[in-house]
Amino acid sequence: MPTEQQIRARRALRLATGTALCLAASFGLALPIPFIAPMLALTILAAMNRPLPFKASLGLALVLMITTGSGLLLIPLLQYYAAVGVMLVCLGLFLVFRYGMRGGSALVATFMVVGLTMISAAGATDFDLALQVVVSLVKGMLLALTAVSISHWLFPDPIDTRPPAPAPTLSADEVNWLALRAALVVMPAFLLALIDPASYMPIIMKSVNLGQQSTVTSARSAGRELLGSTLLGGLLAIVFWFALGLFVNLWMFFLWMLLFGLLVARKLYGLSPGRYTPGFWLNSLMTMIILLGQSVQDSAAGKDVYTAFAIRMGLFILVTLYACAMVYLLDNRRQRRNASNPTYTEDRTC
Structure with a gap:
């Protein structure tokens, strides 16, 4: 029977292989938003x-069509009643994050978060762009599921492997608080995307990741977790880009x-144990x-890759700093509320 270390090594191989295969296939097939497919594959393999x-798999693709397509329903409100539409998106984000937790x-x-943000923001400017994003997401999902199946076939888990332990149950108040915090983290990127969805689409994807990460991040570790992961991701992208420049081909x-x-x-x-x-x-x-995906697309379009990367990385850092500040301010506010209402704190911990 394989040891726990061997099972983890197999999972690491599976995640890296599936993500790399999906990334190469996505760019090789020239999908409209090529970085979507490897991100979906990475999310599925990690989960x-x-x-x-x-x-x-077919059911998951259908769920993707329905949940992302729901963002199309918000387009008329964002076009004609912008304030109402934005409040509904914020409420929807809160409910979706609460559902997940x-x-x-x-x-x-x-x-559902992607549908509420990316699709509705794109459709508020151009309905055809929103439809293109939906089609790109569905194509990306089908490609991601194919890559996931291949990687599981190459590196399967043993049949008798025990499932992971369930996540600890949170109180209703804790769930509501974390869901509100995550929704407020995503909202600024959504508002930016309403101005220019084509340029700020990557910012939405980044903010969605930050929103999900903020639900398990405390105020004390927010800077290290949120900002540190953003800076490390940027550093990895820079090293990857220069390494790829040595031999520029799909293989x-x-x-x-x-x-x-x-x-x-x-x-x-x-x-490889660490503190993160x-x-x-x-x-x-x-x-x-x-x-990296955006830089490759910029290069193919003849744009200045380094200027575009610097601007995009700067926006990523600003969005991350905002997320850190939101986590810190909301947690401090909650601590002050609990300190001024000890009866509430006792009831909550019972």
Whole structure:
């Protein structure tokens, strides 16, 4: 029977291989938003240690179409009653994050957040752009599921592997507080995307990651977890870009992604112990994929890659600093409220 260390090593290989395969295939097939597919593959591989059956895969793609398509319903409100539309998006984000923290599917919650933000923001400017984003997400999901199936076939978990322990149950007040905090983290990026969705689409994806990461981050560790993972992701993207410049072809793109994925996966699965959480390493790898994917697209379009990267990285850092500040301010406010109302604190801990 394989040891726990061997099982973790197999999972690290599976995550790196699936993500690299999906990244290379996405750019090779010239998908409209190519960094979406590897991010979906990475999310699924990190969340699930078992392959999805064929029917479940089709069902997940259908869920993606429905949840992201729901953002289309908000477009008329954002166009004609902007204030009402923005408040509904904020309320929807709060409800979705609360659903995820109350035991709901993390993947479905992610899809719903993307639908509420990316789709509605794109449609507020151009309905055809919103439809294109929906189609890109569905294509990316189908490609991601294919890559996930291949990686599970190459590196399967043993049949008798025990499932992971369930996450600790949070109180209703804790869930509501964390969901509000996550929604407020995502909202500024959504408002920026209403101005220019094509330019700020990566910022939305980054803010969604920060919103999810903020639900498990305390005020004390917010700077280290949120800002540190963003800076590390940017550094990895820079090193990856210059390494890719040595031999510019799709095979090297796959191999470099495999190498970087393995380095991060070793930390994510605890093969190389460290003081940072798995969420820190997962967010770092996602940040790298977003920045790298945008840089490759900028290069193909003939844009100034380094200026665009600097602007995008600056925006990422600003969004992350805002997320850190929001976590710190809201947690401090909550601590003051609990200190001024000890009866409430006692009831909550009972």
